[in-house]
Amino acid sequence: MARATRFVIYVLAVVVPIAIALAVVGTTPSLLEKVPAEHRDTVAAIGEGAVRISGGNGGIFRSQEANAADTTIPGAPRPLHGEWSPRRLEDYPPPAGLVAGVDYSLEVSEDGYVAHWPCDHEIPVRSFDAPPGSEADLAWAVETLAFASGLPLRYLGPGTESDREAEGALSVTYGDHPEFHGTDVAGVGGPTVWPRGLIMRGSVTLRPDQIGPVPGDPWTRSLTLHELMHAVGITHAVPYGPEVMAERPAYPPQVLLGYGDRFALHVVGCPGPPTG
């Protein structure tokens, strides 16, 4: 049976420009040390930009077979309970002033639907091998994302081995990744997208040496939020744009959601509680 899982991992190519390293050197002295010697005399961002990896070979994030079968799509999982419905991109025209593919981009499943998580059950977010001082910024990023999107994300703190890459959850690992070797990539993140755009798992891997030891570091926050946004189905806005999802980071790093970010979160998000 063909695997329905599709891993899409986007890479934030960073490059810790020296200006950023200098700006944060007071709180993260380790950053400047990490800037390779040949980069220390340049402020230009270099790197390969976004690398898109498609295909379900499971080589990067281990795949797990779905627990439940959808009756219409053999092998596909279904939300744990309650309602879930596919969304079409054409049903979400951007508001005036925003341009799709420029200010925001959305993950679309191979069969043409907007990738998004179910809204009707909690999405646990757990950390793995988190370095000291990182927890507050991860909690901040999860809260920011939940507040702006309405997604029922909930930061649960460090996970156990059995929670790693769990179905229905978003796993944030601090550690090594093949994409980090010989590159300036600072983190990767992405959802597992099933037919009709159903997301039932998200994975983020952050390079520990890109995480400041003191909470509140703008680069740490921007990177963490960026990769989490990949995991909820948002892809890149144009490089250096005023969006957290810019393909290459602006300077200073964006820690506030841009208009494009906000609209993308609306499309993949969940309606808020009824008002009035």
Ligand SMILES: [Zn+2]
């Ligand atoms: Zn990215």
